[in-house]
Amino acid sequence: xxxxxxxxxxxxxxxxxxxxxxxxxxxxxxxxxxxxxxxxxxxxxxxxxxxxxxxxxxxxxxxxxxxxxxxxxxxxxxxxxxxxxxxxxxxxxxxxxxxxxxxxxxxxxxxxxxxxxxxxxxxxxxxxxxxxxxxxxxxxxxxxxxxxxxxxxxxxxxxxxxxxxxxxxxxxxxxxxxxxxxxxxxxxxxxxxxxxxxxxxxxxxxxxxxxxxxxxxxxxxxxxxxxxxxxxxxxxxxxxxxxxxxxxxxxxxxxxxxxxxxxxxxxxxxxxxxxxxxxxxxxxxxxxxxxxxxxxxxxxxxxxxxxxxxxxxxxxxxxxxxxxxxxxxxxxxxxxxxxxxxxxxxxxxxxxxxxxxxxxxxxxxxxxxxxxxxxxxxxxxxxxxxxxxxxxxxxxxxxxxxxxxxxxxxxxxxxxxxxxxxxxxxxxxxxxxxxxxxxxxxxxxxxxxxxxxxxxxxxxxxxxxxxxxxxxxxxxxxxxxxxxxxxxxxxxxxxxxxxxxxxxxxxxxxxxxxxxxxxxxxxxxxxxxxxxxxxxxxxxxxxxxxxxxxxxxxxxxxxxxxxxxxxxxx
Numbered sequence: 001x002x003x004x005x006x007x008x009x010x011x012x013x014x015x016x017x018x019x020x021x022x023x024x025x026x027x028x029x030x031x032x033x034x035x036x037x038x039x040x041x042x043x044x045x046x047x048x049x050x051x052x053x054x055x056x057x058x059x060x061x062x063x064x065x066x067x068x069x070x071x072x073x074x075x076x077x078x079x080x081x082x083x084x085x086x087x088x089x090x091x092x093x094x095x096x097x098x099x100x101x102x103x104x105x106x107x108x109x110x111x112x113x114x115x116x117x118x119x120x121x122x123x124x125x126x127x128x129x130x131x132x133x134x135x136x137x138x139x140x141x142x143x144x145x146x147x148x149x150x151x152x153x154x155x156x157x158x159x160x161x162x163x164x165x166x167x168x169x170x171x172x173x174x175x176x177x178x179x180x181x182x183x184x185x186x187x188x189x190x191x192x193x194x195x196x197x198x199x200x201x202x203x204x205x206x207x208x209x210x211x212x213x214x215x216x217x218x219x220x221x222x223x224x225x226x227x228x229x230x231x232x233x234x235x236x237x238x239x240x241x242x243x244x245x246x247x248x249x250x251x252x253x254x255x256x257x258x259x260x261x262x263x264x265x266x267x268x269x270x271x272x273x274x275x276x277x278x279x280x281x282x283x284x285x286x287x288x289x290x291x292x293x294x295x296x297x298x299x300x301x302x303x304x305x306x307x308x309x310x311x312x313x314x315x316x317x318x319x320x321x322x323x324x325x326x327x328x329x330x331x332x333x334x335x336x337x338x339x340x341x342x343x344x345x346x347x348x349x350x351x352x353x354x355x356x357x358x359x360x361x362x363x364x365x366x367x368x369x370x371x372x373x374x375x376x377x378x379x380x381x382x383x384x385x386x387x388x389x390x391x392x393x394x395x396x397x398x399x400x401x402x403x404x405x406x407x408x409x410x411x412x413x414x415x416x417x418x419x420x421x422x423x424x425x426x427x428x429x430x431x432x433x434x435x436x437x438x439x440x441x442x443x444x445x446x447x448x449x450x451x452x453x454x455x456x457x458x459x460x461x462x463x464x465x466x467x468x469x470x471x472x473x474x475x476x477x478x479x480x481x482x483x484x485x486x487x488x489x490x491x492x493x494x495x496x497x498x499x500x501x502x503x504x505x506x507x508x509x510x511x512x513x514x515x516x517x518x519x520x521x522x523x524x525x526x527x528x529x530x531x532x533x534x535x536x537x538x539x540x541x542x543x544x545x546x547x548x549x550x551x552x553x554x555x556x557x558x559x560x561x562x563x564x565x566x567x568x569x570x
Contacts, residue, residue, distance in 0.1 A: 001118045002026040003048030008038045008064060009080060010056050014105065018051060021107045022114065035059035039067060046075075049117045051101075053080045054092070062095060069096050074124055076117040080105065144241075147225065149234035150195055152176055164218075164239055180208040180218055180239070187220055191237060194222040198232040205242055217243045259301040261294060262445050262478075265435035271298065274427055279306035284377060286362075286422045287400040289429030292479030295400035298427060299358040302398055311355030314348045319361040326369055328385050337386025349382060352395045362399035362422065363408050370415045377421045397422075432474040432481065439469050440533040440544055442478060446485040454489050460543035461488075461497040463526055468499075470529065472510040496543075524559045527552070536563045 005027050007018050015031040022029045030045070032038045035058050042050075042064075050068065052061030065077045076098035092100055098120065099113050144161035148154055152175050157167045165178045179187040187208075190201040201222040208218055221238045257263075258272040278285055279302055287295045296315070303313045321329055328337075332347030348357060359365075365373065376382050380393045399422045408414035432439070443461060451458060461469070474480055488501040499507065526545065534540040542552040555561075 001115065001122065002028070003114075003118045003121070004028045004046070005030070005114065006038065006041060006047045006050045007031045008033075008035070008050065008052040008056070008061065010034065010053065014053075014080070014103070018105060018110060021110050025111055025114070027114065035063055038064050042068065042071075042073070046073075048075055048121055049114060050075055050077045051080055052077060055082075062092060065092065065095050065097055074121060074128065076120055078113055078117060142240075144239040145236065146176070146239075147234060147236045148176055148191065148195070150232065152191070152195060155234065161239070164216075164241060180216060182206050182208040187218075187237075187239075190220060190222055191235070194224065194235045194237075195232075198224045200224065215243075216241055257441075259297070259304055261297050261301055262441050263435060263438040264441060265430075265437045267430040267435050268438060271427060271429065274425075275301050275305060278302060278425055278427075281306075282396055284397045284399070284422055284424045286405075286424075286426045287398065287429065288405075288426060289400075289402065290431050290475075290477055291402045292477035293429040293431060294478055295402075295429060296358070296360060298429065299356075299360075299398045299400060303356040303358075303396075308355050308396065312352050313356045313358065314352035315358045315360065316348055317360045319364040323366045323369070326366070327372065330369065331372065331382050331384050331391075333385035334387045337384075341386065344384075347384065349376065349393050349395055350391065354394055356396045356398060359397065359399040361401060361403075363401045363403040363405055363414060365414075367415070370418050374415060374418045374421060377418075432477045436470050437533055439481070440466075440530070440540070442481055443469065443485065443544070444540065446482055450486055450489040456489060456492070457495065458489060458492055458497060459495050460540075462499075463530075463545040463547070465497055465499060465502065466530065466544050467526055468502075468510050472506075524555075524561075527555050527559060528561055531556075531561065531563070 002025070005022055007015055007022075007029060009015050009018070009031075010033050012033070015033065019029045019031055030041060030047070032041055035056055038050075038052070041047075050064070052064045054061040061077075061079055065079070068075065068077055077096070079092045079097050079100040080103060081092075081100055082103040098117050101109050101113055141158060142160055144158065144164040146154060146157040146161045146165070146167070154167070154171050154174060154176050156172065157165070161167055165180065167178055171178065176191070179191070186203055186206050190203055193199075194201040202220060204219045205217050206219070208216055219240045219242050221240075222235050223238075224232045225234045225236055227233050258268075258275065261268070261272070263271075275298065285302060287298050289295055299315075300313065303309065316330065318326070328341075328345070328347065330347050330349060332345050332350055333341050334344050335341055359373075372382060376393050376395075377397060381390050382393055383390055405414055405419050405423070409416045409419050443466070447458060447460060450456070460466075469481070476483070484503060484506050485497075487503045488497045492498075492501040527541075530541040530544045531538070534544065538549055538552055542549045545552065547555075
């Protein structure tokens with residue numbers, strides 16, 4: 001091992017002798033005779049080892065030693081002395097000298113001291129590189145990292161920990177007390193458990209407040225620090241700020257659900273946008289769509305998303321009430337208005353005062369009731385049955401139907417003027433067959449609901465059942481899917497719903513055939529469909545396919561499946 005060496009001595013003969021010995025051993029040597037020259041050379045060049053005489057004309061070798069240490073240079077300094085007394089040696093070693101050699105300097109002692117110094121410097125440089133790399137990693141990691149000894153005293157932390165926890169250099173050496181605050185001191189608890197047990201601890205997605213009072217969602221991981229004997233000396237704690245991820249997931253949940261309506265498909269996003277636009281606009285709205293598409297849920301969303309959410313929402317099923325009672329139900333009556341009217345009664349319009357009244361199956365109203373409803377829509381007033389007193393109607397009207405109202409107008413069963421009064425704004429709900437990408441969300445939703453209802457733990461449906469759901473036309477729409485899932489939950493005693501659990505009429509109408517057991521789940525299209533419909537949530541996709549995640553990962557690798565870039569419109 002060779003190096004670059006500086007020799008400082010005011011005796012030329014000693015400089016010459018040392019230089020000759022060291023050059024013969026392959027080292028590069030620079031010689032100077034004064035402290036000033038030595039400091040100049042040290043400033044200009046880097047040296048691996050410095051030999052310095054203690055007593056010089058313009059200072060001492062100890063002055064050079066102090067300056068090298070002050071500059072943070074890593075080169076070992078070996079003192080040369082003609083008087084190696086205990087006091088002189090002690091001072092030099094105390095100040096950080098690597099070694100000393102007495103005069104007259106012997107070649108063997110010089111070369112041996114040089115070899116030891118170069119070995120020390122090489123080891124120290126390697127240690128410094130390692131430490132520097134660790135510091136760079138420590139600083140660059142976005143998670144907050146802090147190390148704590150067995151007495152819960154803070155030893156070190158990175159910049160991210162300073163930002164999240166508010167640590168400063170003054171906190172080093174003090175007990176940890178600035179962890180993000182949780183309602184149950186969760187972080188302090190798992191830190192104490194880790195210090196006591198010497199075992200890793202972790203906790204995910206805990207809501208807390210950082211030192212600046214800002215709400216955050218934080219996950220924590222704690223791992224033991226072990227010495228060379230494998231004994232725990234403390235722990236390292238990593239805190240990851242998952243607030244952004246949590247907020248994004250919240251937005252994604254909103255993206256896939258609006259109030260009680262489930263769906264993330266483009267047709268449903270248009271419905272959500274229209275509901276948001278109309279929610280606080282006090283105008284009549286008509287909701288159309290096939291039976292089972294969720295018209296009543298849309299009416300609820302229109303009411304709850306707007307300014308009337310704290311007011312009554314009164315529902316009227318026009319097809320469920322006999323015509324003889326419908327007028328009284330809607331507008332109320334006074335005592336004696338008809339046989340059985342033994343007291344005054346409020347109608348549903350009065351009960352909905354200030355809020356919303358929802359007419360389901362509006363096309364089933366009789367001509368007489370149609371006329372009275374038209375008056376309410378035009379003049380915002382009505383009379384109770386048996387009374388001539390006018391009552392103001394401060395009510396928003398929402399109507400729904402699965403019929404073609406224009407056909408009813410042409411057939412004379414629906415007043416044309418009422419039709420246009422109702423259809424100020426129309427919300428058309430798509431059938432389930434037009435938004436099959438929402439089926440996985442609906443399946444998950446019904447699984448959650450029926451697991452709670454029947455106290456079961458069914459994860460999802462098998463791959464074959466999932467494919468059948470995607471191919472089936474669902475004439476009964478979401479309501480039919482709900483009833484199919486409920487039937488399957490009643491019969492299923494496994495963790496995954498299979499064909500055996502489905503209603504017989506569904507199997508017949510769907511026209512599906514069972515796959516051979518050995519061929520199940522091997523279809524690349526089924527795997528890709530499950531991944532795409534779950535936004536590449538592999539846990540959910542595996543449940544839909546009726547397989548575990550390890551098997552799913554193998555299939556992704558086997559088929560070379562790659563997720564396309566996602567452009568989320570949030």
